[in-house]
Amino acid sequence: MFDMAEEKFTAIVVGAGPSGSTAAYLLAKEGHDVVLVERGTAPGSKNMYGGRMYSHALNRIMPEFWKEAPVERPVAQETITFLNGGQSVSISCSNMSWATGPYHSFTLLRADFDAWLAAKAEEAGAMLACGIRVDELLIDGGRVIGIRAGEEEMLADVVIAADGVNSLLAQKAGWAKMFAPSQVATGVKQIIELPAETISQRFQLEGNNGAARLFVGDCSNGMQGGGFLYTNKSSISLGLVINVGELQRCTVKLCDIMEDFKSNPHIAPLIEGGEVAEYSAHLVPEAGVAMMPQLYGDGMLVAGDAAGFVLNLGYTVRGMDFAIASGEAAARTVIEAKARNDFSRQGLSRYLDLLKQSFVLRDLEAYRKAPEFLENERMFKAYPKLVTGLAGKLFTVDGAPPVHLMKMVLGQIKQSGISLIQLARDSWKGARNL
């Protein structure tokens, strides 16, 4: 395919996702020899996520990237919906400023977007090598010196492992333990095609504005997890994310839970008439700093999903902005290390400082207790029931004797089986940790 055994790169970046491509782009822009290795035949062809990227991280690196990047819709409307059988309660927030520059977030599809970002790296001078699965790290005296893919070996000053959540390279280096089932979630998604005008009308969106919806309650069969819906230009990304620890005890097929979700009376009308164009699945790192591998060492850095850089607070779910910013931090670290020609653990320790200075480790640290808080099963069973039950009562007029709000609320809490002490404790913890 190509022979580069004799050549030594400054950096081998494994994985042409947002993290790897950002790192390769920044390194190449500074004139460094960098090869971006991707196992898919095209960048993005192995990648999937829920559906939305917060813009801030990429906008700092490529100002106004949306003018050329294949984005779908700027999100102008956020909704969280509690589901309980035939009942639902939604909290919705629209903000038109989110859909004007600098756009707050975009829905986008990874096959197009990741290919575009990798092409930017290529344009900047990185060598893009697709269709290559990296099999092993080359290690010499405890130091990573390159990679092996099939018969092919490549050498570099540093390897940037941006190889995704399964993080085989970090595990091979002994830097990451195999994660526990409760530390990751499985995301499944269907792309459902609908005409653009139908989507705009159905979700009451002006022009090309987009909507993001999260669902909690019986869509996950009471398991820790939830549903999501993002509007693309002419398709809807609809899916579920369910904790794998929960899946271990589940005796309903995940693909059937997904089909149930689609036929839920609150979801079905939103996708009515749509054609399924793709079904995808991916793991999501959920444990935050608790599952972080060793991030740097002799000759290697770990970035993006491979480092567990995802933050789910229940109302915002972030991964791509962390991936991009960690790719940026990795590139800056390598640039500084190259100037000193020191790629030892010590020489690459700057990576940690840069991650702490950026929002990546700052935010993950600030919300370090959020994953634990969201493991509380009341979030997925009792509270959706309580909220929908209460709202249902509030809006029902049926000739029954009047009940004042206080009594109604207390009655519903009693019915939900949550004690007032639990409620107070959960509210306190939620307010502090989220």
Add this chain to the structure above:
Amino acid sequence: MLGVNKFVVDDEQAHIKVNKEICSACEPKPCTFACPASLFSIKDQELSFDYAGCLECGTCRVVCPHAGVAIEWRYPRGGFGVHYRYG
């Protein structure tokens, strides 16, 4: 549902291999429920697995009660496997 996806199946190499002995003895077989593509099933009391429709998520590798022993898990060789057109 998998019919809508684009796959390039590697006819020569299975990227995931299951250990029939361990898997037959496994009581809960969570892989048969958790695999998003539903590629694990029980046929004649044995675990049957078809790697061809794999979405390469890694759920089976994590959900397995005998993780690291019962399932030999790799990505498909370069150029093979699922090819997402949307993602």
